[in-house]
Amino acid sequence: MAIKNEPSLNRIFQALSHETRRQMLARLMIEPGVSAGAFAEQFDAAQPTVSRHLAQLERAGLVTRRVEGRSHSFFANAEELSKADSWLSDHRMFWSGSLKRLGEFLDEDDE
Numbered sequence: 001m002a003i004k005n006e007p008s009l010n011r012i013f014q015a016l017s018h019e020t021r022r023q024m025l026a027r028l029m030i031e032p033g034v035s036a037g038a039f040a041e042q043f044d045a046a047q048p049t050v051s052r053h054l055a056q057l058e059r060a061g062l063v064t065r066r067v068e069g070r071s072h073s074f075f076a077n078a079e080e081l082s083k084a085d086s087w088l089s090d091h092r093m094f095w096s097g098s099l100k101r102l103g104e105f106l107d108e109d110d111e
Contacts, residue, residue: 006083008060008061008080008083009083009084009087011059011060011061012060012061012062012080012081012083012084013084014056014060015056015057015059015060015062016060016062016084018053018056020043020045020053021053021056021057023043024039024053024054024057024063024074025057025062025063025076025081027039027042028063028074028075028076029076029078032075032076033066033073033074033075034073034074035071035072035073035074036050036051036054036072036074039053039054039074054074057074060080061077061080062076062077062080062081063075063076063077064077
């Protein structure tokens with residue numbers, strides 16, 4: 001199995017490593033267009049903290065921003081998230097197959 005080591009995957013997994021960012025992304029997937037201010041209220045966090053989390057999600061390509069005047073709205077980008085899902089799926093199949101073959105080998109050895 002070829003190991004995919006794309007810099008974009010590193011950014012995606014780093015962004016997803018924080019619970020707050022995962023919660024933000026989950027909200028955006030069901031409620032597109034949430035403002036930064038709404039996130040600040042949801043997490044009872046200072047605006048700079050929320051902005052840093054959103055910036056990291058943006059750098060990973062997991063969210064996009066729409067600016068209208070002073071209002072910033074955010075939207076999930078499922079296409080980038082599918083890269084992480086694909087990577088996990090590939091590795092899940094590899095390990096499932098490897099563990100199955102190991103189990104079969106051990107069963108043969110017992111006979």
